[in-house]
Amino acid sequence: MPGYANVIVEIALEKLDRTFQYKIPEELDGQLAVGMEVQVPFGRGNRLISGYVMELSDRTECEDHRLKEIAGIAPGRLSVEQHFIRLAAWMRETYGATMIQCLKTVSPIRQKVKGLEAKQVRLMKNGQDLSNCLALYQKKNAKAKLRLLEALAENDRLPYELVTKKLHISGATLRALQEEGVVEILSEKKYRNPPVPKDPGAHIVLHESQQAIVDQVLADYRDQRYGTYLIHGITGSGKTEVYMEIAAGMAAMGKQAIVLIPEIALTYQTVMRFYRRFGERVSVLHSRMSAGERYDQFERAKNGGLDVIIGPRSALFTPFLQLGVIIIDEEHEGTYKSETMPRYHARETAMERARLAGASVILGSATPSLESYTKALRGEYRLFSLTERRGEGTLPGVILADMRKELAAGNRSMFSGMLLEAIEKQLEKGEQTMLFLNRRGFAGFVSCRECGQVIKCPHCDVSLSYHRDGRLHCHYCGYTKAMEKKCPQCGSPYIGTFRAGTQQVEEAVKRRFPQARVLRMDMDTTRGKGGHEAVLERFASGDADILIGTQMIVKGHDFKNVTLMGVLAADLSLMVPDYRAAERTFQLLAQAAGRAGRSRKPGQVIIQTYQPEHYAVQAAAKHDYRRFYEEEMGYRLLAGYPPAAHMMAVLIASEEESLADELANLLKEQLKRILKQIPAECMGPAPASLSKVRDLYRRTIYLKQESQNNLADIRKLLEQYIEQNGQFAGGTVQFDLDPMQEY
Ligand code: ADP
Numbered sequence: 001m002p003g004y005a006n007v008i009v010e011i012a013l014e015k016l017d018r019t020f021q022y023k024i025p026e027e028l029d030g031q032l033a034v035g036m037e038v039q040v041p042f043g044r045g046n047r048l049i050s051g052y053v054m055e056l057s058d059r060t061e062c063e064d065h066r067l068k069e070i071a072g073i074a075p076g077r078l079s080v081e082q083h084f085i086r087l088a089a090w091m092r093e094t095y096g097a098t099m100i101q102c103l104k105t106v107s108p109i110r111q112k113v114k115g116l117e118a119k120q121v122r123l124m125k126n127g128q129d130l131s132n133c134l135a136l137y138q139k140k141n142a143k144a145k146l147r148l149l150e151a152l153a154e155n156d157r158l159p160y161e162l163v164t165k166k167l168h169i170s171g172a173t174l175r176a177l178q179e180e181g182v183v184e185i186l187s188e189k190k191y192r193n194p195p196v197p198k199d200p201g202a203h204i205v206l207h208e209s210q211q212a213i214v215d216q217v218l219a220d221y222r223d224q225r226y227g228t229y230l231i232h233g234i235t236g237s238g239k240t241e242v243y244m245e246i247a248a249g250m251a252a253m254g255k256q257a258i259v260l261i262p263e264i265a266l267t268y269q270t271v272m273r274f275y276r277r278f279g280e281r282v283s284v285l286h287s288r289m290s291a292g293e294r295y296d297q298f299e300r301a302k303n304g305g306l307d308v309i310i311g312p313r314s315a316l317f318t319p320f321l322q323l324g325v326i327i328i329d330e331e332h333e334g335t336y337k338s339e340t341m342p343r344y345h346a347r348e349t350a351m352e353r354a355r356l357a358g359a360s361v362i363l364g365s366a367t368p369s370l371e372s373y374t375k376a377l378r379g380e381y382r383l384f385s386l387t388e389r390r391g392e393g394t395l396p397g398v399i400l401a402d403m404r405k406e407l408a409a410g411n412r413s414m415f416s417g418m419l420l421e422a423i424e425k426q427l428e429k430g431e432q433t434m435l436f437l438n439r440r441g442f443a444g445f446v447s448c449r450e451c452g453q454v455i456k457c458p459h460c461d462v463s464l465s466y467h468r469d470g471r472l473h474c475h476y477c478g479y480t481k482a483m484e485k486k487c488p489q490c491g492s493p494y495i496g497t498f499r500a501g502t503q504q505v506e507e508a509v510k511r512r513f514p515q516a517r518v519l520r521m522d523m524d525t526t527r528g529k530g531g532h533e534a535v536l537e538r539f540a541s542g543d544a545d546i547l548i549g550t551q552m553i554v555k556g557h558d559f560k561n562v563t564l565m566g567v568l569a570a571d572l573s574l575m576v577p578d579y580r581a582a583e584r585t586f587q588l589l590a591q592a593a594g595r596a597g598r599s600r601k602p603g604q605v606i607i608q609t610y611q612p613e614h615y616a617v618q619a620a621a622k623h624d625y626r627r628f629y630e631e632e633m634g635y636r637l638l639a640g641y642p643p644a645a646h647m648m649a650v651l652i653a654s655e656e657e658s659l660a661d662e663l664a665n666l667l668k669e670q671l672k673r674i675l676k677q678i679p680a681e682c683m684g685p686a687p688a689s690l691s692k693v694r695d696l697y698r699r700t701i702y703l704k705q706e707s708q709n710n711l712a713d714i715r716k717l718l719e720q721y722i723e724q725n726g727q728f729a730g731g732t733v734q735f736d737l738d739p740m741q742e743y
């Protein structure tokens with residue numbers, strides 16, 4: 001039995017890293033657990049205060065008789081703080097990180113407020129409203145107003161001082177703008193929702209397939225059967241309406257809802273619908289908020305001022321006291337996985353939080369992750385399907401354009417004849433087109449333009465990447481070979497790395513269709529000026545005939561007049577050296593294929609590909625999730641990739657290349673010893689696919705094992721080894737369980 005407990009006395013303070021060791025008295029032997037609230041004597045006067053057990057230990061660093069004893073376990077039910085400490089302990093156990101890192105993740109710490117926060121000027125217009133305003137002031141030649149508005153369009157709130165002193169806007173002008181409802185002057189730290197009128201009139205009567213889900217979830221909840229539900233529903237099938245109805249049902253019972261969405265900027269329309277439905281009872285967290293503002297929203301949540309909070313994965317840690325449900329929209333998205341330690345997955349963490357709080361979890365997606373769908377098939381989650389579109393429109397027809405044939409016919413441009421013809425027709429009809437360049441991540445793989453073949457690692461079945469040393473490398477196992485001169489499959493000399501950006505596409509479109517009005521959306525065109533929203537609003541209002549963009553344009557938005565979606569280089573993402581490449585390709589293509597035809601006019605999708613026979617491409621074209629799932633799951637089972645087994649990436653980084661190699665080799669040697677006791681498949685070390693990032697040299701080792709617990713045990717042994725070995729001071733080692741990205 002551990003005789004000592006490390007106790008943290010206040011988790012609301014910055015001093016999270018300071019724990020105090022106490023002796024466990026005999027009468028509490030065996031009764032304490034991590035996360036429990038206890039009473040401890042503190043300070044000179046031995047005042048009794050509350051603390052939380054962070055760690056139990058059978059060793060002490062001090063002399064035993066100098067330690068004070070824990071006075072007792074705090075009475076009463078589990079507080080939200082206790083939940084969070086348990087959640088942190090679970091994260092540490094599951095993903096590996098220090099307790100402090102985990103605590104900081106689950107419990108955002110109040111930043112010291114710098115005095116009283118000064119007055120701020122905040123923009124109250126966005127999108128089309130904002131454009132109209134700008135146009136009006138331009139016409140009236142209202143220079144001061146224009147100056148302010150342009151500044152606010154970049155950054156939607158500015159310090160009052162800056163506005164008056166640097167932008168030279170007078171108090172009178174500001175008051176006038178305030179009266180016109182263009183800006184708001186915030187006198188203290190307060191946060192309000194944008195002015196969206198609550199509109200209960202827009203209430204929709206759910207279809208029986210939707211209502212059945214709502215009824216089931218709420219009935220289960222009332223019976224204290226807190227489950228996990230997966231809603232597999234095509235785009236436009238009314239999932240968001242279901243989420244809102246469930247949240248409203250929870251609110252009626254005095255319970256709260258957390259709604260996670262992948263990226264606010266891309267789900268702007270969804271957020272507005274929640275505003276309209278829940279008014280002041282909903283709050284949205286986003287990345288532009290300061291730590292203080294975020295904390296204020298959490299306070300509001302804790303004080304019962306909110307029914308619903310919407311946000312990215314960190315919204316999971318909203319301290320609702322009566323949490324009823326956690327809803328995760330687009331649950332397959334990679335953004336739900338943290339990229340810093342602890343590298344937690346919001347879906348798994350949501351389950352744990354729900355378990356602690358007695359809440360339900362709803363997962364929704366048109367293309368569920370293999371993880372979730374597998375669990376649903378096994379009956380661990382309750383599965384619901386929504387197979388019809390609710391609003392207007394039907395699923396568009398999808399045509400595959402075989403780019404190998406185009407090449408054989410002498411067409412070396414980036415557009416197939418079919419796509420060119422279709423765009424031509426769109427322009428004649430005055431209907432809009434979106435061109436989606438599938439260009440995800442790293443494009444160092446080598447493929448054949450004649451037969452579509454990708455050069456793969458013979459051991460790992462993932463693409464090899466071309467490195468500057470002129471050789472091909474595998475990022476999982478380290479296998480390497482010389483660059484091929486001809487396609488090993490068909491002998492064609494047309495092999496190489498594929499690189500094309502949105503800018504090149506834009507130029508090519510403009511050359512080909514000089515009469516077309518073209519908009520481009522990528523990192524360059526969305527920086528500042530209202531970002532994505534501005535570009536999307538312009539397109540939605542008919543400002544352009546063709547919108548060109550990467551991933552961003554296929555997500556979330558409804559454009560009523562878009563009746564053609566062209567997908568360029570559909571297979572680019574298939575070749576990323578990553579075991580999830582096919583899954584991600586399928587998701588993107590399915591999403592793209594669901595975009596066109598959201599109105600009464602029928603839509604069409606043309607997917608250009610070098611691998612039209614690939615199951616991810618085929619299944620997306622047929623809107624056939626099940627077929628994709630079966631094929632992909634077969635592959636994961638064969639190769640032992642998640643969710644068929646678990647996988648852990650060990651990431652080694654150092655500023656010195658030789659040290660990175662040395663540390664990786666040390667770990668490998670240690671692993672060989674560990675694996676004698678706990679068997680697992682071990683690959684690497686290998687250079688990461690981005691082998692040097694921000695001057696850090698990166699190496700990876702991968703471990704595969706069916707049991708997640710075994711991987712956790714291996715990780716703990718490695719952590720001990722690293723702690724005891726001084727050489728690791730010059731580098732970092734991180735762990736990633738079931739990684740979502742290639743390293
Ligand atoms: P998803 O979240 O699955 O993409 P949404 O909830 O956004 O689907 O619904 C798509 C469109 O259909 C929206 O405009 C929504 O208002 C509308 N809609 C959803 N359910 C219904 C319904 N039962 N009756 C009428 N319109 C509906």
Ligand code: ZN
Nearest residue numbers: 448451487490
């Ligand atoms: Zn070939």
Ligand code: ZN
Nearest residue numbers: 457460474477
């Ligand atoms: Zn390999």
